[in-house]
Amino acid sequence: MTNVTHLECAACGAIYPAGQLRNLCTVCGKPLLVRYDLARASATLTRESLATRRADMWRYREVMPVDDDANIVSLGEGWTPLLHARRLGTSLGMERLLIKDESLNPTQSFKARGMSAAVSMARELGVRKLAAPSAGNAAGALAAYAASAGIDAYLFMPRDTPRANIVECRQTGARVTVIDGLITDCGAEVARRKDAEGWFDVSTLKEPYRVEGKKTLGYELAEQLGWRLPDVILYPTGGGTGLIGMWKAFDEMESMGLIGSKRPRMVTVQAAGCAPIVRAFESGMRHADEFANAATVASGLRVPKAIGDFLILDALRASGGTAVAVTDDELLAAVGEIGRLEGLFVAPEGAACLPAIRMLLERGELERDEEVVLFNTGAGIKYVDVMGK
Numbered sequence: 355m356t357n358v359t360h361l362e363c364a365a366c367g368a369i370y371p372a373g374q375l376r377n378l379c380t381v382c383g384k385p386l387l388v389r390y391d392l393a394r395a396s397a398t399l400t401r402e403s404l405a406t407r408r409a410d411m412w413r414y415r416e417v418m419p420v421d422d423d424a425n426i427v428s429l430g431e432g433w434t435p436l437l438h439a440r441r442l443g444t445s446l447g448m449e450r451l452l453i454k455d456e457s458l459n460p461t462q463s464f465k466a467r468g469m470s471a472a473v474s475m476a477r478e479l480g481v482r483k484l485a486a487p488s489a490g491n492a493a494g495a496l497a498a499y500a501a502s503a504g505i506d507a508y509l510f511m512p513r514d515t516p517r518a519n520i521v522e523c524r525q526t527g528a529r530v531t532v533i534d535g536l537i538t539d540c541g542a543e544v545a546r547r548k549d550a551e552g553w554f555d556v557s558t559l560k561e562p563y564r565v566e567g568k569k570t571l572g573y574e575l576a577e578q579l580g581w582r583l584p585d586v587i588l589y590p591t592g593g594g595t596g597l598i599g600m601w602k603a604f605d606e607m608e609s610m611g612l613i614g615s616k617r618p619r620m621v622t623v624q625a626a627g628c629a630p631i632v633r634a635f636e637s638g639m640r641h642a643d644e645f646a647n648a649a650t651v652a653s654g655l656r657v658p659k660a661i662g663d664f665l666i667l668d669a670l671r672a673s674g675g676t677a678v679a680v681t682d683d684e685l686l687a688a689v690g691e692i693g694r695l696e697g698l699f700v701a702p703e704g705a706a707c708l709p710a711i712r713m714l715l716e717r718g719e720l721e722r723d724e725e726v727v728l729f730n731t732g733a734g735i736k737y738v739d740v741m742g743k
């Protein structure tokens with residue numbers, strides 16, 4: 355059933371056979387990406403055939419990595435609403451501001467997409483124990499999908515992770531270890547123990563399949579817009595999986611004749627207290643230095659060092675996009691502003707896109723008549739302990 359041809363290193367191009375458990379490239383230590391026979395996929399993945407398919411991300415079955423349908427672990431992820439933000443748009447003088455509302459996913463964030471794909475592949479490849487570091491939503495999603503698959507999940511989370519994330523993981527059967535440190539310290543703990551414990555590491559971009567789930571964001575945007583792409587996409591960026599995935603999806607769709615060569619300008623939004631990609635973008639670097647003393651209430655953005663940094667930065671530059679940082683005060687105020695104008699209780703990460711839009715309008719890097727998609731990546735309700743009463 356699968357159209358996967360091989361795995362390919364995103365940095366050095368080394369090629370690996372499909373159907374084997376793999377983490378990073380064994381030649382250069384960078385992320386592996388899944389490649390497909392897109393000519394074959396395009397024979398059945400057509401605009402018309404999609405009209406009658408299931409309303410979740412597995413509707414794009416031909417470009418998903420699982421071989422046997424029986425291994426798909428799904429809780430209904432994807433096919434989330436693309437909302438016209440009329441009142442928020444009006445307040446900014448913009449007519450075509452859209453919000454892709456990823457808070458409607460299982461476990462209330464877009465991490466569900468990545469984990470549905472990764473856990474499905476883990477099941478297909480016979481994995482019994484999965485481990486990951488997480489600053490919040492990735493843990494919740496992994497716990498849920500692992501539970502559904504009957505696979506054990508071992509999660510390592512910083513002590514300042516929102517309480518809801520920790521509670522939900524425990525309630526969905528994961529083994530949770532809380533660490534006094536950052537997400538990078540949690541990652542180091544997984545790396546140190548995984549061989550002895552027999553864990554498969556599903557850290558962001560350290561295995562090839564979470565990107566495949568997140569890339570469906572790109573397919574969905576195009577399909578929901580009638581097979582075209584917006585002018586600008588604002589993406590709250592931590593590890594960057596969704597941005598990298600969308601950029602991959604656009605190329606796949608073009609190869610299959612589903613869209614043309616036009617690309618949106620991709621904009622990375624980060625918190626001022628943890629903005630490694632913004633710094634690297636501004637100084638013209640292809641790799642980002644680790645951001646010292648990373649701190650922000652937007653826990654999904656608290657990623658001081660992203661292994662896919664060069665893929666994010668390449669996509670921003672190739673698209674003519676940019677990277678901007680906003681303060682915690684700004685992004686927290688934006689939660690309430692979006693809430694009052696649109697009736698959406700968004701995650702602080704998604705809210706960060708609003709002050710970013712204002713900044714780009716001011717700098718003349720965004721026009722008011724452009725079609726802009728703001729990604730609300732999660733649900734505000736998970737963050738009540740950092741929002742006061």
Ligand SMILES: *Cc1c(COP(=O)(O)O)cnc(C)c1O
Binds near residue numbers: 465492590597655733
């Ligand atoms: C993980 C997360 C992000 C960052 O996503 P990446 O793809 O890792 O950049 C943004 N928002 C929320 C709510 C998240 O959970």
